[in-house]
Amino acid sequence: MHNILYIINVGYQGGVEKFTHSLIRQHLANDQYRPILLFFSDGPFYRKIAEDYEYVFLIPFKVRMANPLSWLRLFFHLIGFITKHKIVLAHIAMPWAKLLCLPALIVTRTPFVWFQHGPIGGVLDKLASLFPFERLILYNSTFTKDEYHQESLLPINSSKEKIVNPIIEIPQLHxxxxxxxxxxxxxxxxxxxxxxxxxxxxxxxxxxxxxxxxxxxxxxxxxxxxxxxxxxxxxxxxxxxxxxxxxxxxxxxxxxxxxxxxxxxxxxxxxxxxxxxxxxxxxxxxxxxxxxxxxxxxxxxxxxxxxxxxxxxxxxxxxxxxxxxxxxxxxxxxxxxxxxxxxxxxxxxxxxxxxxxxxxxxxYNSTKIASQIELYYLEITGKSLE
Known part of the structure; x- marks a missing residue:
């Protein structure tokens, strides 16, 4: 089983975190990839998922865009983490996470997927577009894709773009x-x-x-x-x-x-x-x-x-x-x-x-969407699911 690193930005649950959580549950059900979760910050979502799942980790120091020293600490921490857990692919959301994690991913030659969940806009999205090292960009809607194309400072290779519908969990209602x-x-x-x-x-x-x-x-x-x-x-x-x-x-x-x-x-x-x-x-x-x-x-x-x-x-x-x-x-x-x-x-x-x-x-079926994403992972890593 191959290890996929999910870098999660915050400790509370928003839309992108909810999607990631649903995707992780499907990975576990499919038993093809082992998700490894690395959180930037503590919070109720981090604590809840840490109770339910073994491979959940928290970066042991504060990382701030305004603190270059914390970037350096993160660089060495990620290199050690990726090596220790034998990560074959990373999944990142949010432009600031991409910018902060990119040096370690390049040094360790770890391919990564950038999930553009939105909202798009601002300086960080423009900066992130200047470093198109991701192997695949996933968008949660055509609208998000169009927005990112307007913000990007460089042309985007259409062959590495995919639209992935959000996963909407089916509730048990009474x-x-x-x-x-x-x-x-x-x-x-x-x-x-x-x-x-x-x-x-x-x-x-x-x-x-x-x-x-x-x-x-x-x-x-x-x-x-x-x-x-x-x-x-x-x-x-x-x-x-x-x-x-x-x-x-x-x-x-x-x-x-x-x-x-x-x-x-x-x-x-x-x-x-x-x-x-x-x-x-x-x-x-x-x-x-x-x-x-x-x-x-x-x-x-x-x-x-x-x-x-x-x-x-x-x-x-x-x-x-x-x-x-x-x-x-x-x-x-x-x-x-x-x-x-x-x-x-x-x-x-x-x-x-x-x-x-x-x-x-x-x-918006979770099984279909997760299976499609796992096929994208397979295309990137070349790692057999056997």
Whole structure:
């Protein structure tokens, strides 16, 4: 069995970490490659996966882009780590990780795959594009690929580019839990439950949903007064916590405390999505994909989401849900969402929900995607899977 090094940037679980975790589980199930995980930082995701899996390691010192001495320490640490664990291929996400790890990978002659998960943009992506030593670039959507082509300072060899669909895990859902969850948050079963979920940061646009619900309550209180909105997610950085505070203040200012509540990220998210009537996704800038949109579809929940970015590959307006212009001027974005909410509640959406779930099951299947990636690994390393 050949060892694949997964270099993981942070200790908490975001979209790229969730994809990596799903891919690792499939490696273990296929029993062809042994994933070796090396984390840059501690955190709940690192600790959880370290409990479940043997080959999980943490770099024993802080690595900072602003500290060249830490680069040198990382260089020697990686050379020793790669040699000790007989790594045949490395998998890297994020441009800064590529830049920091590249010298050791070159010295040890370790081929590597760069997973461009996005979002794309900024100085680091441009710098990373100047060192095209990766054997393969994996993109999670056509949108991400197009964005990187615009940012790259050098022409990109199309023969080493592949689009790999994100892995969306199939949740275990129970209708008994659905009724229990609804009774926990709603006063009666006829009330409408709306959910927003994802990382708490300013470009996620949760204020659009808050304003939309406020406007609809004023416009048609009989229809919307009893609707509840739950915003699920956690803030990591200080700037994210400041944004979260502004959301709480906005809810207070608009006297929506009885209709909007906040919950931290939970492993029960699929069950919460399954119990809701509508999932709202309202990012203020185009996202590379939007994993939680697919998770909501698998949970058999109607999705109203952004019509920008990679989400368009899964959310087809009027077919697998409804889309609106979340990146427009704030007032326009709010009204655009209101229009879709007005439309959604007047229709029988069971066929849309069913079609959306079927599409996710067919296109974002973990077994298919992991097997395809393992074939790419085989092409790069030339190592037999026997």
């Amino acid at each position: 209708d008994d839990n659905k009724a229990m969850i609804r009774s926990k948050f709603l006063d009666n079963p006829e009330q409408r439950l709306l959910i927003c979920a994802g990382r708490i940061c300013s470009w996620k646009g949760y204020e659009i949903a808050i304003h939309a619900l406020a406007n609809l309550r004023l416009e048609d209180p009989d229809e919307w007064l009893n609707s509840k909105l739950i915003i699920i997610g956690s803030a990591g950085r200080e700037s994210d916590r400041e944004y979260e505070f502004t959301l709480h203040e906005l809810v207070k200012k608009m006297a929506l405390g009885d209709s909007i509540m906040f919950l931290p990220f939970s492993n029960d998210l699929p069950e919460l999505l399954h119990a809701s009537d509508i999932f709202i996704h309202c990012s203020r800038k185009p996202e590379p994909f939007g994993l939680v949109v697919g998770e909501a579809m698998l949970a058999q929940t109607l999705v109203i989401g952004s019509n920008q970015g990679g989400i368009q590959e899964i959310l087809i307006d009027g077919e697998t849900g409804f889309s609106f212009d979340s990146c427009a001027d704030m007032d326009e974005a709010i009204e655009s969402l209101c229009q879709k909410l007005r439309t959604a509640i007047t229709l029988d959406n069971s066929e849309r929900v069913s079609l959306a779930r079927e599409r996710v099951l067919n296109v």
